[in-house]
Amino acid sequence: TQLLEQSPQFLSIQEGENLTVYCNSSSVFSSLQWYRQEPGEGPVLLVTVVTGGEVKKLKRLTFQFGDARKDSSLHITAAQPGDTGLYLCAEPVGGSNYKLTFGKGTLLTVNP
Amino acid sequence: NAGVTQTPKFRVLKTGQSMTLLCAQDMNHEYMYWYRQDPGMGLRLIHYSVGEGTTAKGEVPDGYNVSRLKKQNFLLGLESAAPSQTSVYFCASSLASEQYFGPGTRLTVT
Numbered sequence: 001t002q003l004l005e006q007s008p009q010f011l012s013i014q015e016g017e018n019l020t021v022y023c024n025s026s027s028v029f030s031s032l033q034w035y036r037q038e039p040g041e042g043p044v045l046l047v048t049v050v051t052g053g054e055v056k057k058l059k060r061l062t063f064q065f066g067d068a069r070k071d072s073s074l075h076i077t078a079a080q081p082g083d084t085g086l087y088l089c090a091e092p093v094g095g096s097n098y099k100l101t102f103g104k105g106t107l108l109t110v111n112p
Numbered sequence: 113n114a115g116v117t118q119t120p121k122f123r124v125l126k127t128g129q130s131m132t133l134l135c136a137q138d139m140n141h142e143y144m145y146w147y148r149q150d151p152g153m154g155l156r157l158i159h160y161s162v163g164e165g166t167t168a169k170g171e172v173p174d175g176y177n178v179s180r181l182k183k184q185n186f187l188l189g190l191e192s193a194a195p196s197q198t199s200v201y202f203c204a205s206s207l208a209s210e211q212y213f214g215p216g217t218r219l220t221v222t
Contacts, residue, residue, distance in 0.1 A: 042202050042213030092209045098143045100209060104154035
C-alpha cells in the first residue's frame, strides 16, 4: 500500500493569512482526492485531481497536482475561521476503483 | 436526501459488552466502508462491502464483524468490546472511489 505523507501535521494561523499544505508519495498517484473534516464531523470531498500538472480552484482553495503525479498541494488564500479542520489526501488503493488509502492529514486552525 | 447516517452518535461500553453500529445510505451506492479514526493514526479501513450480501476485511478487521443484508445498510458489530476499540467510527459509501462519509460514532470502552 502506497504511503501518503502530509505536511505540515499541524498549522495554526491568523485569519487573512495564506497557507499551503502538501501531500507526497514515493510512487506515482493514479489520482488524488482532497477531503476536509470539520471538528465533530465526517470528511467531505473537496476535489479529485487526475492529470499531472492539473490545477483546480474551489473559491479560495487552489489544488495542484504535480507534473509527475507524485505530489499535490492545497493553497488557501485569505484563510477564514470556517476553514478550520483536518485536511486529508487520499488515493485509490492498488488500482482499485473504490478503496482508498488516506494520509494522516494536516490539522489547520484559523484564529479570528 | 439524508446521505449517510450513523446511529448512535455516542456510546459508552464496558469491556466485554457487545454492540452494533448502524450505517444507512440513501444514494443507492454499491460500495460501503467502515473506518476508525484515532489520533495520529488517520483513517483506517476496518471492513468494506462491494455490494449487498458481500463483505471483505480491511486493514484492521480484528475484533469486528460486519453484515450487509440490504444494499442501503452496513452494520458493524463488536462482539466483546476492548478498551483498544475506543475510537471514532465512520461509515462511508461510494459509487466509485469518491466517498461520502457519515457524521461518526464516538465509542468509549471502559
